[in-house]
Amino acid sequence: MALPPQAAEAPRGTVWLYGQHAVQAALQNPARRLRRLMATEEAEATLTGRLPKPWALTAEMVDRGRIDQLLGKDAVHQGIALLADLLPQPVLSATLERPGPVLVLDQVNDPRNIGAILRSAAAFGVACVIVQERHAPEETGSLAKAASGALESVPLLRAVNLARTLVMLKAANFWVVGLDAEGPTALDGGAFVDRRVALVLGGEGSGLRRLTRDSCDELSKLPMAGIMESLNVSAATAVALYELGRKR
Numbered sequence: 001m002a003l004p005p006q007a008a009e010a011p012r013g014t015v016w017l018y019g020q021h022a023v024q025a026a027l028q029n030p031a032r033r034l035r036r037l038m039a040t041e042e043a044e045a046t047l048t049g050r051l052p053k054p055w056a057l058t059a060e061m062v063d064r065g066r067i068d069q070l071l072g073k074d075a076v077h078q079g080i081a082l083l084a085d086l087l088p089q090p091v092l093s094a095t096l097e098r099p100g101p102v103l104v105l106d107q108v109n110d111p112r113n114i115g116a117i118l119r120s121a122a123a124f125g126v127a128c129v130i131v132q133e134r135h136a137p138e139e140t141g142s143l144a145k146a147a148s149g150a151l152e153s154v155p156l157l158r159a160v161n162l163a164r165t166l167v168m169l170k171a172a173n174f175w176v177v178g179l180d181a182e183g184p185t186a187l188d189g190g191a192f193v194d195r196r197v198a199l200v201l202g203g204e205g206s207g208l209r210r211l212t213r214d215s216c217d218e219l220s221k222l223p224m225a226g227i228m229e230s231l232n233v234s235a236a237t238a239v240a241l242y243e244l245g246r247k248r
Helices: 020-028 041-050 065-069 111-123 139-146 162-171 210-215 231-243
Strands: 014-018 033-038 060-061 082-083 104-107 128-132 156-159 175-180 198-203 218-221
Touching: 014 020, 014 065, 020 033, 020 082, 020 139, 033 065, 041 060, 041 082, 041 218, 060 139, 065 082, 065 218, 082 111, 104 111, 104 162, 104 231, 111 128, 128 162, 139 175, 156 162, 162 175, 162 198, 162 210, 175 210, 198 231
Parallel strands: 033 060, 104 128, 104 198, 128 156, 175 198, 175 218
Antiparallel strands: 014 082, 033 082
């Protein structure tokens, strides 16, 4: 059965989420407005084992080819796709009431990296992730897939002015630490026992911008014992969050 002409594109203000973890998390998120669920029989059975019915909406039974046509053959959809409204923009003051450190991403623009960072953020109890509005991808299915459900549980904020946001975090008693390969000291979680940290990471390849660096309270680096000078930003985030967690 062919798709309607416009079905391959999500309507404005919506996104096609796909993959078992991303779809399950969205179905469980009361903040999500759900529009349409499509699944193969096998995928529906798998999801039912993970999330017993009833669900908020009934799945349309389709074959994999129809979802391939909808999302593109490169999408690893695992036989399931959910059309949902984009999440509402969180409010910074409300997210800071959540416990844990804050992550600030300076022009990180790969959706898979941001998704992986959200996954690490959920694993290590991060309060929220802040990206720069003009230099970060929109909410997409590939971002949600890489986040493996974390997009639904970790607030993702978009800041117009990152330097101004860092000033606001300082006013809220956060100690702003920029992760930089040229930082004077190695990141030490034990040094932040009495401080709540906002960890700032730079974009892929370019690192922190000068204004962002100047807005940090201090710069730290990850100690690298091997021949590699740096890590992918999502891997660096996971290592840094683990190190910050050692203070507990």
